[in-house]
Amino acid sequence: MAGIKDVAAAAGVSVATVSRALNGHPSVSPTARTRVLDAVRELGYRPNAVARSLRTDQTRTLGLVISDVMNPYFTELARFVEEEARTLGYSVIIGNADERPELQDHHVRTLLDRRIDGLLVSPADGRSPLAPDAASGATPVVLVDRWVPGLDVPVVRADGTGAIRDLVAHLHGLGYRRVAVIAGPAATTTGRERVEAFRAALRDHGLPLPDEYLGQGDFQADSGRRATERFLDLPEPPEVVFATDNLMALGALDAVRARGLRVPDDIGVAAFDDIPWFVHTDPPVTAIAQPVAELARAAVRALVDLIEGRPPQSVTLPARLVVRRSCGEPACGPVPAVERAPVAVATAEAPPTSQQRRNE
Amino acid sequence: MAGIKDVAAAAGVSVATVSRALNGHPSVSPTARTRVLDAVRELGYRPNAVARSLRTDQTRTLGLVISDVMNPYFTELARFVEEEARTLGYSVIIGNADERPELQDHHVRTLLDRRIDGLLVSPADGRSPLAPDAASGATPVVLVDRWVPGLDVPVVRADGTGAIRDLVAHLHGLGYRRVAVIAGPAATTTGRERVEAFRAALRDHGLPLPDEYLGQGDFQADSGRRATERFLDLPEPPEVVFATDNLMALGALDAVRARGLRVPDDIGVAAFDDIPWFVHTDPPVTAIAQPVAELARAAVRALVDLIEGRPPQSVTLPARLVVRRSCGEPACGPVPAVERAPVAVATAEAPPTSQQRRNE
DNA sequence: TTCGGGCGTGTAATCGATTTCATTCGGCGT
């Protein structure tokens, strides 16, 4: 493959001039510039990004480590992250942790070895396997969706408490009194927060959340199925189940279908994370939608700000309830308040973090 | 960040010895080795992959350019590709072409600039935008799922003709006579082949495929919706629609639901590419399943063979029909032959390609 | 005419690893 030296030779100039011409340096004569450009075209020269990165100490690459690519929510997130990064002139390398801490670790290490300019992580594990590297502060880090309490880095996430309150109001209005929830891993913030918000909303309506109505899941379909089976085996099964992510909701649907039961007649189902398929399930699933595209964009912008020495913003955007039929027919009277939920735009200024201070 | 020189200094040896110790070179004394290892641990040293790549001219990285990440089929493919690559000691960088040739081009160029060791492509466009680079032969290339006729590189794909024949037999057996198909872009091989196989199978059963029953789509949900609407507007609409990918099937479902019609009572739906959600749609969708994991593994192995100088194998695996309820109740009598479809394992030896010859 | 100051350019150092080549040293055969 042609190198910069070949171009220099072909254009009859030095490598320095070639480099300058290619990087838009001011002091290059028009003559030299055109000769270089011609030679480049002639030889089909493409600069070696590896060599360039070594010299400049920047790869113009972002790392994105997500918990599970097969989860449509994260797929969508990844897609928008790449899109925004591309418009900002960065590539992104995706690492799929598959909800396994050691895999997440593997990817973080690999990405760091490649000297990516910044890291976007949605931690599979709340404990601190990546902390040693991240906390070292050498590489800018931003957390998306999930975060880890001790880490002093910007966080971009959705706040589901409002939407969950709306959901509980909706369920209560429909007459449900025995409601169950399938939790995510306690090691993740999203796993804990969603259950807590749900429990709090329940309390506001005077509803209990007995232990046997709290299923433990791991954000995968199978765990949703198992939890739901256990609910159905109860002497007094719940009237409705809230799965705290879309895959566990899929599992729940599986379980009730396997029993020959029907949603919502025999048992209602609701989910956190809305996805296109929920419109076409039997029945369409009532879900809480996150503003994924905005989250992705905000996360990338925060990370790039960090990288390029600007102060980053932590951002929290509200999720919103989307009522469909899996919890029973929506009210036929006046449209409930939840239907008019505002488009998510709220943001919050982050308190200064050590990462910001690094750049002052 | 600590470099190899720091390690050498700390261990009291030269950089050459450090490098040798770390790469398991034979002639390094046990003493030196342990001192190096200690220093490495002490300093938390990690070799700079960028520098290493520059010197060794290999990145141990594969590029994967897919047509559309949001399509569950490709998501799954990407996931298994990464998995197999990882076990073989490679990382993978995914580029999402979004079915847009110019984006595909952008990613191919970027990946080539980063000197990836090999490229896995599922071409969004049958024409040859990537040919100039790929044909240059500098970087090993393997095509997955879709291929482009002129290119002399290994291809790993599923053969749907058998499954499509089974599907048509199934539909015919159910009494359908007016069947329509939603095609993919003519620029892709999968777009053309699936329609052709369908048309041929129809002919075998003496069924026609009139022009107005041939919808043009682009593998995205919207196009499936529009094509289906056009079918429904026909004076004599088809009794069943075969969408040649899962997203267009989703669109078709959308369209019939929007009309207040019911599947399969008013119109049947079948799809190419099976996905987990099809079990939970209303109704569950009869689909043709590709052996995605095997395809991914075969593709990675072929590419790595090429990279490491072994002769690669082109592979074609059969797809199989999965009957559900979206075309009407499956026969209640004896289980139809299609239910017993064998697990896909057939492979074929590729004719020698120029890429193989390269390595002789 | 002479000198200072850009401007355009080239030479060479540099990034952090790997690898070739030469050197040293110790052991062993004769």
Place this chain on the structure above:
DNA sequence: ACGCCGAATGAAATCGATTACACGCCCGAA
């Protein structure tokens, strides 16, 4: 005792770019 050989090591070249520094040249000011 001598010489040879292999093992262990280090110095320096190398990969392909960027960039600091120096140089030559031309132009305008003194």
